[in-house]
Amino acid sequence: MRNLDAAFSALADPTRRALLARLARGEATVLELAEPFDMTQPAISRHLKVLEGAGLIVRRVEGTKRPCRLAPAAITEIDQWLGLLRDALAKNYDRLDDVLATMKPKPRKARR
C-alpha cells in the first residue's frame, strides 16, 4: 500500500491537519479554508491538492468554486494499518510482567 505514504505524510503537516479539522465541521471552498491562515491562496491550494492526492478529501465543481469535504478512503486505510500496531501493543501488554522485569523500575503499581 504505497498510499499510506501519501496519507501519513499529508497528515504530518499541521496546516493540513488544521484544514481537515475545519472540514470536519463541514464542506468549504478554497478561499473559506484559506481565510484563517497567514498564508497565500496558492499555498493552501497546494495543501488541498496534497490532501486530495492522499484520498483524505474530495472536491466537487460548483461554478467557479471547488468545495471540499472529507473523504473516508485514506482514513480507512490508515486505521487498518494502525490496527497492526494496536494488536501488537495489546499483546505486549499481556506480557507486561516480562517488560517490567527487564525494566526494573522504581516501585510502582502495575495493573492487570
Added chain:
Amino acid sequence: MRNLDAAFSALADPTRRALLARLARGEATVLELAEPFDMTQPAISRHLKVLEGAGLIVRRVEGTKRPCRLAPAAITEIDQWLGLLRDALAKNYDRLDDVLATMKPKPRKARR
C-alpha cells in the same frame, strides 16, 4: 499536540513502517532490524531515532545492545486525533441526503 507532527511524519516513511511492522512481532536490536534492509546501519539508526522521538518505540540498554519495542504513546495520540475525522465522516454520512441534494442538477446551458 505538536507531537502529531513527529508521529505522522515518522509513519510517512515506508522503511520506518516496515521497522514498526517488524517490532510488532517482538523486540529486536538495531542490527536485527537493519538486516532485512538494503541500507546501511547508520541509516537504520537514524530511522529508529525518528521513531523514538515520535514516541512510537522505546529502547532499553542491554550491554552494548539497544533492543527496541513498540510504545503506545504516539499510537494513542494519533487514534485520538483521527477520531475527530472519523466522527465527522460518520456525521457526513448521516447527512448524505443533503449532500446529494446540493449535487443535484443545476441545469446549465449547453454551449460551444
Added chain:
DNA sequence: CATTTATATAAGCGTTCTGTTATATAACGA
C-alpha cells in the same frame, strides 16, 4: 589492555518539501 561488537554521530550531497510572487484559466455578472 587490545580487539571486537553494537550502535551512534558527523559531514557531505542530491532530492523533496513549502512557501512566495507572478500569471493563467474558467465561470460569473453586468
Added chain:
DNA sequence: TCGTTATATAACAGAACGCTTATATAAATG
C-alpha cells in the same frame, strides 16, 4: 464582451530529508 471572482499553475529560493562513508564510543571478550 469586459471585468471580477475563484482557483490553479509556474518558477524559484531556502529548509528539511534520507542516504552514504568515515569515525567515535562503550561494553564484551580474550
